[in-house]
Amino acid sequence: MRTLNLRRILLSVAAPVLALVVAFVVTSLVLVAVGDPVAEVWKTILAVPKPRQVVNIVNAATVFYISAIAVSVGFRMNLFNIGVDGQYRVAVFAAALFAGQGYLPGWLNIIASILVAMAAGGAWASIAAFLKVKRGVSEVISTIMLNAIATGVVSWLLVKVAAREAGSNTIATKTIPESSQLEGFQLVPGATNRVYTLILLAIVVGVLYWFVLGKTRFGFDLRATGHSESAAVASGVNVPRMVVIAMIASGAIAGLVGMPLLFGQDHNYGTTFQAGLGFAGIAIALLGRNNAIGIVFASLLWAFLDVQSNALQIQAGVAQELVNIIQGVILFAVVIAYELIRRADKRLEQTRVARELAAQRNSGAATEGAPA
Amino acid sequence: MSAAGLEVGRQTVADRPKARRRYGLREWAIIATGGLAVVSLLRIVTGAEDIDSSGALIAAIGLAVPIGLAGLGGLWSERAGVVNIGLEGMMILGTWGAGFFGYHYGPWAGVVGATFMGMLGGLIHAIATVTFGVDHIVSGVAINIIGLGVAKYLAARFFADLPGGGPTQSPPIKDLPDFTLPGLSSWLGTIESKGWFFISDLASVLRALCTNVSALTIIAVLLFVATYFILWRTPFGLRLRSTGESPVASESLGVRVLRFKFVAVLISGGLAGMGGSFLALVAANIYRDGQTGGRGYIGLAAMIFGNWRPGGLMTGAALFGYTDAVQLRGGETVHAFLLLFAVILLAIGVWQIVRNQRLVQGIVAVVVGVLVGVWYLATDSVPPELTGTTPYVTTLLVLAFASQRLRMPAADGQIYRKGEGG
Numbered sequence: 001m002r003t004l005n006l007r008r009i010l011l012s013v014a015a016p017v018l019a020l021v022v023a024f025v026v027t028s029l030v031l032v033a034v035g036d037p038v039a040e041v042w043k044t045i046l047a048v049p050k051p052r053q054v055v056n057i058v059n060a061a062t063v064f065y066i067s068a069i070a071v072s073v074g075f076r077m078n079l080f081n082i083g084v085d086g087q088y089r090v091a092v093f094a095a096a097l098f099a100g101q102g103y104l105p106g107w108l109n110i111i112a113s114i115l116v117a118m119a120a121g122g123a124w125a126s127i128a129a130f131l132k133v134k135r136g137v138s139e140v141i142s143t144i145m146l147n148a149i150a151t152g153v154v155s156w157l158l159v160k161v162a163a164r165e166a167g168s169n170t171i172a173t174k175t176i177p178e179s180s181q182l183e184g185f186q187l188v189p190g191a192t193n194r195v196y197t198l199i200l201l202a203i204v205v206g207v208l209y210w211f212v213l214g215k216t217r218f219g220f221d222l223r224a225t226g227h228s229e230s231a232a233v234a235s236g237v238n239v240p241r242m243v244v245i246a247m248i249a250s251g252a253i254a255g256l257v258g259m260p261l262l263f264g265q266d267h268n269y270g271t272t273f274q275a276g277l278g279f280a281g282i283a284i285a286l287l288g289r290n291n292a293i294g295i296v297f298a299s300l301l302w303a304f305l306d307v308q309s310n311a312l313q314i315q316a317g318v319a320q321e322l323v324n325i326i327q328g329v330i331l332f333a334v335v336i337a338y339e340l341i342r343r344a345d346k347r348l349e350q351t352r353v354a355r356e357l358a359a360q361r362n363s364g365a366a367t368e369g370a371p372a
Numbered sequence: 373m374s375a376a377g378l379e380v381g382r383q384t385v386a387d388r389p390k391a392r393r394r395y396g397l398r399e400w401a402i403i404a405t406g407g408l409a410v411v412s413l414l415r416i417v418t419g420a421e422d423i424d425s426s427g428a429l430i431a432a433i434g435l436a437v438p439i440g441l442a443g444l445g446g447l448w449s450e451r452a453g454v455v456n457i458g459l460e461g462m463m464i465l466g467t468w469g470a471g472f473f474g475y476h477y478g479p480w481a482g483v484v485g486a487t488f489m490g491m492l493g494g495l496i497h498a499i500a501t502v503t504f505g506v507d508h509i510v511s512g513v514a515i516n517i518i519g520l521g522v523a524k525y526l527a528a529r530f531f532a533d534l535p536g537g538g539p540t541q542s543p544p545i546k547d548l549p550d551f552t553l554p555g556l557s558s559w560l561g562t563i564e565s566k567g568w569f570f571i572s573d574l575a576s577v578l579r580a581l582c583t584n585v586s587a588l589t590i591i592a593v594l595l596f597v598a599t600y601f602i603l604w605r606t607p608f609g610l611r612l613r614s615t616g617e618s619p620v621a622s623e624s625l626g627v628r629v630l631r632f633k634f635v636a637v638l639i640s641g642g643l644a645g646m647g648g649s650f651l652a653l654v655a656a657n658i659y660r661d662g663q664t665g666g667r668g669y670i671g672l673a674a675m676i677f678g679n680w681r682p683g684g685l686m687t688g689a690a691l692f693g694y695t696d697a698v699q700l701r702g703g704e705t706v707h708a709f710l711l712l713f714a715v716i717l718l719a720i721g722v723w724q725i726v727r728n729q730r731l732v733q734g735i736v737a738v739v740v741g742v743l744v745g746v747w748y749l750a751t752d753s754v755p756p757e758l759t760g761t762t763p764y765v766t767t768l769l770v771l772a773f774a775s776q777r778l779r780m781p782a783a784d785g786q787i788y789r790k791g792e793g794g
Contacts, residue, residue, distance in 0.1 A: 034526070034529055036529065077378070078378050079378065080509055082457075082509070082513070131768070131771070131772055132378075132380070133380060135771065135772045135773075137768075137771040137772060140455075140457070140509055141672075141673075141676060141767075141771065142768060142771065144457070144669055144672070144673075145673065145764040145765075145767050145768045146764075146768070148666060148669065148761060148763075148764040149761045149764050149765060149768075151761075152757045152758055152760050152761035152764075153757070153758070153761065155757045156755050156757035156758050159755070159757070225378070229378055229380070239378065239380045240380050243378065243380055279513060279516070279517065282510075282513050283513065283514065283517065286510060318525075318528075318529070319524060319525045319527075319528030319529065319539065321520070321521045321524035321525045321528070322521065322525050323521070324517055324518065324520055324521020324522075324524070324525075325518055325521040325522055325525060327517060327521075328514050328515075328517040328518030328521060329518070331510075331513075331514045331517065332496070332500060332506075332511070332514050332518075335500070335506045335507070335510055335511070335514075336500060336504045336506055339504055339505055339506055340504070343505075
């Protein structure tokens with residue numbers, strides 16, 4: 001049994017490494033086919049990041065991490081929350097609106113705004129949850145629709161409440177009071193920019209995710225539902241209730257995605273607020289296999305590729321969107337590799353069980369002897 | 373993690389097989405006539421002339437075609453049991469293909485190139501989901517990421533140095549031919565401008581159907597007809613659909629399930645790519661970054677709205693294209709529809725209370741109806757941000773209130789491995 005586990009660990013490390021190699025090869029082939037400088041591209045992407053870029057990578061990874069955890073909560077019970085994009089948009093808008101008013105001083109304002117964000121994200125996700133439980137609507141479809149609706153509703157509300165600053169045509173909510181702006185940690189020596197203070201939030205989310213899903217009855221029920229719904233029902237799990245709770249929890253965590261950006265960088269919500277973090281979260285959750293530690297590596301990798309590719313246009317004369325190709329190929333390679341490993345594992349397990357059963361039958365026949 | 377997801381909340385089919393009458397040609401004609409009469413009445417009551425002007429309807433057709441083609445792509449793939457949310461990515465690949473091949477080799481090559489690029493996306497989806505058994509949703513998400521990246525990367529690589537092009541857009545492409553019935557069109561235009569009840573509206577509809585009709589629109593309509601015949605009237609189609617309903621059963625009858633699924637997903641990608649070519653060649657005559665604007669998702673929505681059938685899908689695409697066109701022509705026209713919604717909701721509410729004795733639902737409908745009516749009276753227009761969400765809200769409402777009447781292919785989204793049936 002132990003050797004099998006060791007093999008399994010090796011394989012689960014081998015899969016992402018293999019995926020990186022495949023992505024390297026495929027991207028190189030694309031570059032060659034199109035006629036772009038292959039060496040220059042890889043030199044740029046794989047260069048050692050400067051301190052300033054290290055900070056950017058950590059910051060981007062922080063945001064990705066929260067997004068991926070939000071997606072993972074759903075994944076663990078077989079729920080597909082494609083709607084993280086819409087949920088964090090609604091949430092960050094609500095939080096920015098609330099924080100901008102400055103009802104509370106300093107940190108209290110931040111904490112209250114974070115709670116507002118969680119409530120808003122959870123509420124938006126609850127629509128999909130209730131549609132699934134009450135009306136049997138697939139959460140995949142409803143969250144895709146809700147993403148688009150969120151975009152429309154938020155941009156409409158933004159126009160209504162926007163504080164238009166003189167001499168600027170960007171539309172944004174009121175800037176949050178200075179006492180509630182977080183200037184960040186000076187973690188990386190030699191960098192002028194700072195790591196988001198709310199990296200702490202990402203760590204808390206990660207630890208809670210690991211603890212609640214891995215160590216509590218609730219988490220066990222949730223994972224059991226994901227593995228086998230009928231078994232969970234038989235053991236007394238109220239599945240509709242679990243769906244609602246998991247979906248709202250996923251939405252509430254999704255609500256946190258925009259917080260590091262809001263308090264550490266943008267200080268308001270406007271038309272330029274970063275979009276598309278939810279889809280990155282799906283990819284990263286898959287890459288990190290829904291594991292709290294695995295997702296750390298996955299989001300760092302994603303952020304590394306994102307930040308490093310910024311220089312592609314200048315250094316190699318290649319559009320930085322190349323990084324989307326690399327990321328997409330990594331995602332494909334990794335899920336295919338996991339699937340192949342799962343199949344191989346299953347086959348090995350089946351042959352092992354068959355062998356043992358056969359051995360048992362043989363020895364059984366020997367002791368019982370032939371019927372009289 | 374399977375795309376089939378949890379069973380919870382999924383309605384089981386009612387045990388009494390209710391014999392719902394299928395609408396024939398005559399019923400549809402009556403519905404269309406009635407609908408047109410209602411719209412005509414609405415036009416006269418509210419004075420929103422653009423509600424069914426031939427200009428608005430021509431725009432609506434132009435916006436409906438890409439949605440319809442994307443939805444048709446979704447239909448092929450989901451009928452074979454493969455969920456395809458990568459339509460958006462395949463469509464994006466199609467817009468680039470149309471831009472590249474259209475510029476270098478003429479517009480028809482653009483259509484072919486776009487279809488080819490879409491099929492490339494379909495090929496990836498097919499290899500991942502059919503050959504390797506990757507979850508359909510995961511693969512779809514990945515294709516949307518890759519499609520966007522590939523299109524932007526290739527656009528920057530190939531369009532930046534061309535005269536009139538740039539890193540985010542292609543140079544102008546020559547137009548595809550379009551057709552107008554010259555005498556008829558202007559004659560209908562005269563009738564339309566009279567503003568008569570019903571007759572003018574009928575004229576404007578007919579005028580929209582015979583003025584500036586792009587060749588690609590005609591091809592799209594033919595593809596709808598062809599899809600219906602192939603999928604529902606040929607042995608090939610029956611086999612293809614059987615792989616989406618019960619792959620185990622169809623394999624036991626000797627159907628090569630995986631091959632059918634593979635082909636279906638390839639065709640699906642090609643259709644989505646062709647939808648992209650419409651955006652680049654007909655709607656805009658250049659490739660531009662972000663040209664699809666989520667139309668792949670709207671196509672998916674139209675397909676669900678249409679209950680996984682070509683006729684319903686066409687209705688859905690027309691409806692969503694129309695809302696888009698109306699929205700582009702200003703909030704005043706959408707505003708007129710608020711009145712219609714208010715009246716319909718009130719009628720439903722009264723019906724529920726009086727005939728069906730459903731007090732709660734009836735009251736909810738009446739209250740919402742009154743609120744919409746107040747909204748109509750208190751404002752002059754609907755903000756464009758909200759009208760843009762119409763397709764999505766409609767789809768959610770249809771799913772929420774008519775999910776018992778929708779029936780997707782039974783094995784849709786399930787991963788099938790060869791020989792699974794034993």
